[in-house]
Amino acid sequence: MRLAHTMIRVKDLEESYAFYCDFLGLKKVRETPIGDEAVLAFLTDDEERYHIELTYNRDGRDYTLGDQFGHLAFYADDLEAVVAEVERRGWWYRRSRPELKSKYIFVKDPSGYDIEILQAPR
Amino acid sequence: MRLAHTMIRVKDLEESYAFYCDFLGLKKVRETPIGDEAVLAFLTDDEERYHIELTYNRDGRDYTLGDQFGHLAFYADDLEAVVAEVERRGWWYRRSRPELKSKYIFVKDPSGYDIEILQAPR
Numbered sequence: 001m002r003l004a005h006t007m008i009r010v011k012d013l014e015e016s017y018a019f020y021c022d023f024l025g026l027k028k029v030r031e032t033p034i035g036d037e038a039v040l041a042f043l044t045d046d047e048e049r050y051h052i053e054l055t056y057n058r059d060g061r062d063y064t065l066g067d068q069f070g071h072l073a074f075y076a077d078d079l080e081a082v083v084a085e086v087e088r089r090g091w092w093y094r095r096s097r098p099e100l101k102s103k104y105i106f107v108k109d110p111s112g113y114d115i116e117i118l119q120a121p122r
Numbered sequence: 123m124r125l126a127h128t129m130i131r132v133k134d135l136e137e138s139y140a141f142y143c144d145f146l147g148l149k150k151v152r153e154t155p156i157g158d159e160a161v162l163a164f165l166t167d168d169e170e171r172y173h174i175e176l177t178y179n180r181d182g183r184d185y186t187l188g189d190q191f192g193h194l195a196f197y198a199d200d201l202e203a204v205v206a207e208v209e210r211r212g213w214w215y216r217r218s219r220p221e222l223k224s225k226y227i228f229v230k231d232p233s234g235y236d237i238e239i240l241q242a243p244r
Contacts, residue, residue: 001146001147001148001167001196001197001198001199001239002167002168002169002196002197002242003148003166003167003169003171003172003174003196003197004195004196004197004238004240005194005195006128006192006193006194006195007192007193007194007195007238008190008191008192009189009190009191009192024123025123026123026125044125045123045124045125046124047124047125047171049125049169049171049172050125050171050172052125053192053195055192063188063189063190064186064188064189064190065188065190065191066185066186066187066188066189066190066191067131067185067186067188068130068131068185068186068187068188068191068233068234069130069131069187069188069190069191069235070128070129070130070131070175070177071128071129072127072128072129073126073127073128073129073175074123074124074125074126075123075124075125075126076123077123111190112190113191116126116129117123118126120124
């Protein structure tokens with residue numbers, strides 16, 4: 001089989017677009033309203049091989065995030081530029097331990113999901 | 123940025139390999155022990171563009187799955203062959219409504235995550 005997408009339920013659609021598109025730089029390739037009840041949005045990168053599906057339910061329901069699901073991860077060409085932007089925005093973040101070869105940070109998306117941003121191999 | 127991976131915490135590593143590798147047909151490209159405490163495994167498909175990371179913690183901890191995270195989705199070349207295999211195994215599954223153009227089923231992985239299997243475009 002082939003990997004297709006990861007779906008996450010989000011609490012606010014505009015804040016999610018601001019995070020995933022404006023901050024992370026993904027592009028929205030499809031936005032499908034389900035009547036007046038919900039919106040499904042598909043986000044991807046320049047390669048368009050995999051998608052992040054956002055489900056936004058308009059009924060204002062609350063969710064339990066739990067502690068089982070892990071995170072979504074993304075490669076940045078210049079991690080330090082991302083760190084500078086995160087600091088400019090005043091967001092919480094956590095850095096990889098300095099002794100690790102892999103360099104990354106963790107931030108939170110607007111719905112509370114853990115997001116890993118990795119330095120892409122140079 | 124570029125999509126990298128989705129990480130999920132799993133309750134049983136061997137059952138997870140049986141599901142993701144033997145049943146779904148993914149391949150394990152990396153398995154990294156973290157001391158005696160945990161194992162990180164990276165799974166992918168033939169394209170190797172995106173990965174599913176499994177985190178298995180050996181301390182037997184319990185998790186709360188919650189109702190916010192959505193699902194992981196995969197494309198099958200022959201969805202009906204997958205349905206036949208799911209029925210042979212006696213697993214629960216839910217089919218897409220017949221009036222929908224998109225054909226898919228939902229099953230559960232061994233940790234309780236919702237898994238969507240879509241008929242790939244022919």
